[in-house]
Amino acid sequence: MTVGIVMLVHTALNRAEQVARHWAAAGCPVVIHADTNVPRRVFRAFRKSLEDVERIRFSDRHRCEWGTWGIVAATQAGAEVMLRDFPEVSHVYLASGSCLPLRPVPELTDYLAARPDTDFIESATTADVEWTVGGLDSERFTLRFPFAWKKHRRLFDRYVELQRRVGFKRRMPNGIVPHMGSQWWCLTRATLSAILEDPERPTYDRFFQRVWIPDESYFQTLARIHSRRIESRSLTLSKFDFQGKPHIFYDDHLQLLRRSDCFVARKIWPHAGRLYRAFLIEDPATRKKTEPNPGKIDRIFSRAVELRTRGRPGLYMQSRWPNWGWENGATCAPYAVFQGFSELFEDFEPWLEGQTGMRVHGHLYAPGGVAFSGGQSVVAGAIPDSAAIRDYNPRGFLTNLIWATRGEQQCFQYGPADNQKIAWDLARDGNARIAVISGAWALPLARSRADFAEIRAEAARLQKIEAKFIETLRQTETKARVHIWTLADFVEAPMQALQDAVAELGARSTRRLSEAPTMVDLTGFGQFLQNLKNQGMHPHLMGDFPAGPDPERPPRKAPKPYLVQK
Template sequence: MMRRDVRLGVILLCHDRLDVAARMARIWVEGGARVAIHVDAKTSARAVARLQADLADLPGVVHSRRHPCDWGRFSLVRATQDAARLLLDSHPDVTHVYLASGSCLPLRPVRDLAAYLAQDPACDHIESVSALDVGWTVGGLNEERFTLFYPVDWRKRRWLFDRLVDWQRRLGIRRRLPRGLTPHLGSQWWCLTAATLRAILDDPRRAEFDRFFRLSWIPDESYFQTLARRHAIRIESHSLTLAKFDHDGRPYLLYDDHALMLEESRCFVARKVWPRAAHLLAHFPRPAGAVPDPAPPQPQRIERLINRTVRRRLLGRPGLYMQSRFPRKDAENGKTSAAYAVFQGFSDIFPDFEGWLAERLDADVHGHLLGPETVEFAGRPAIGPGAISSSTLIRDRDPHGFLTALIRITARMQVFQFSPRDNQALNWFMATDPNAHIHVVTGAWMLPLLESDMPFDDIRRITAHLQRAEIAQLDVLNSVWVKARVHVHELTDFLARPQEMLVQSLQHLPLRGGAMGDMPRMRDLHGLAELLRRLRNSGLRPRLSGDAIPLPEISLPERTAAE
């Protein structure tokens, strides 16, 4: 049977925007609650006088003695204690006390909250988690809050604060907890029964506990959370106030466009409302129904959305650098945003490979995006996807940004050709990118030299340069840090089984129709064996073409012989 004798008292802790705080106090009083207001002593007397004048017509409001309050200091606990004492003494019929701030917005009618509390009148609703068991805090300390001394303000004297913590750790200083006290942590916004709150305020050992917490860190998140465990009959370890914090421990502000999510959350109170959120302030609390609704809060959806927002802010989107996080090497949320493929040596073996591949893949197939003369976008436009220029000067100022931007702004998979002739700045980047599919035929860069009319000395010099570049690249691809899918074939192995190797290279890519079809036209390899022999005899050892199969015995596809 639901009891209806709950009388709610509310403590409002205020320090700025007292016009908003006055509005919140009026909502509470008009909903049937009694209110005690504490205003930070650092707030101007004129603003306080205006607040008192605005609320003068409300008989259920009392104003407690003012204390100068600082974040993370015991002054916030002292202000709460005094306001609670005044509230309980002024209104002895109060059965439950709700702690809120002047920027906490009631979302549902106050009588809905009273009806919810009346379902279990002896239950205290306060988040209270053992500091010794669960390290849940954001941007702070857990058990060291209680075992070290914190005599200075963290925000005002940060350097001295950190030095004192360091010094105490080195000296092994460890405060002794009061006998029988197990430290707990939780949200500072709670709802306690009047009986529990009176027991905390009238505890015979209160002076001892106050002395201990006075030198603890952020005691407003541990004082009542710890002492409630000594006096409460039954605790629901949750806060009835929807308050979410970012990774630095700062509360999120609620704006007008959060109205629908807040309404769906069914929470009783939300913190912290932007003072200029006019629609939000006008929309809540929702009108009372014919009968009070004791349904519990359901904050899971909005909490999931906020948690996703936190992850997005911290990690960013894959392959996208954000202003909210400084780019750090190997700390990216994915180097690129989608899978892409790199083919090295294939266009040297098959002159028409780019066009042939474009007909068979459901992807954007480019030429040498990192080529030395121009960026070879598919179709060779001067301006590529997303208005990316084909200028190599622009590309080479930020090759990483060039590649990640191209992959991010295009809907389809990106495929491009690569060679030792190209810019090698992205070798490590692509090798350590799980999205990369890299297919290499080593030594294939030698084949276009067969058709050149250059003197042999120039061919030898170019061969030496390209071989050094490819050897350096293979050292990267063979390292233990590789995360890309890498397939490396020697030239002679590939030429011995070209169709099998092509099938293997394309099996993880989006084929149109699911089949590879005919082989592309292969380059005329006449003179390759002689070129390799001349290079060896000139003192240059071709290390990447392979020697498992004698080149004169390589059997070419019938289509190539016919052509």
């Protein structure tokens, strides 16, 4: 019983030489195919370096462009040399120059000897394949692909679109059912000979020459015709990420690879000297008769993919930043946004900070600058109060603020006069707690001494902006926790509304509020709204605010009497 190794190499030829010698030293014939992209001078030196190894052969060279027929042609060439020159070979194992044996070769030989009629090749119908990336599964067989996707992507895409428009569709030759799977297989001599000597091979070859990525379907499909027994799995550990790119193994993956119990792994980083030193030895003490089980390490790979695509909440990185919806939450911690409260109450910010223990800022997105708590010019994370820096990336400004101050809950004021580019980000952020008193922006205008025509124009502008913001908050896609009161409803029962707003924050104290901040003087505000109506504007966001007698201000809690003893 002998296992023959067909190696496809195109780079890191020094490592390929090292692995080929390892296979040959263990009694395995090796046939090497070198990509024609390898310069002749380099190839000649590589071939000369292996002349002293009797059981190594070289096959005719082909150009191996990714996704094209050349890889299949290279595999056929190597397999033909193997079957011709080494009649004692019972199984042929396809590997690449970046593959590395993980277990002693005699273990692989014994494993295959116990399964003399079994072909190990991943082979599934297109309907059962969920790992294809790029939107082409069954179409890779029904359309034609004469252009290499990596080098001629524009031609590739346009030709695919043209075929779809005209309804072009190829038929499978002789009614075969297309199958797909990993390129890296181990076939019995009988099955591989039957595929290469099939009388219909010219027909199959012509068909698969225009299939996209035929190395993942040619042998996988034809093995279903000629094999006596297929185990639809690969003996090579080959992991791919969510984009269909292969994982590369480095020195720090040593224990991970040992745990897999697989016979071979790819892709190994050419400079992973520790891996090559550890695995290219034949130590009888390391032999074990365990079944290859790459599932042991699937959890680790799944976690790695999750970290790359999701990461920590509110923390961005290169792999997630360009992709909408990959940020795993816009921010990393809960925070509060109050709109209209600082306009209605004179001392709202210090009052709220005293009641909740939160860091309460002013209008962070005000046009004139960032109003940090306590008038600071720079806060944690070296975030300045520059409006220009903030407005360059309003969303990033908020994300950085919440990230840099995690452990201390943040709160800030917002309004229709502020930068509205952040509005949708606030609405879709599940960490946001938003409380809005609609129409409160009109209170400063009522006290303004500007020309009433200017006040009316400004009121119309602010109302339009706030109406759009409230509409955004009421969208079904909104994830923030939102409370909205009209100004009239809030003034009617301010203590209850404040209690609801503070309770929503998860504040440190759960006691009911015993005092309220000082409300601004509302005298004449109803008449101000009526004047706006008389000038042709309809101030509807304030609610049904009476134009007659002014609403009474809630009395401040009288101080408790106390006794002084003499």
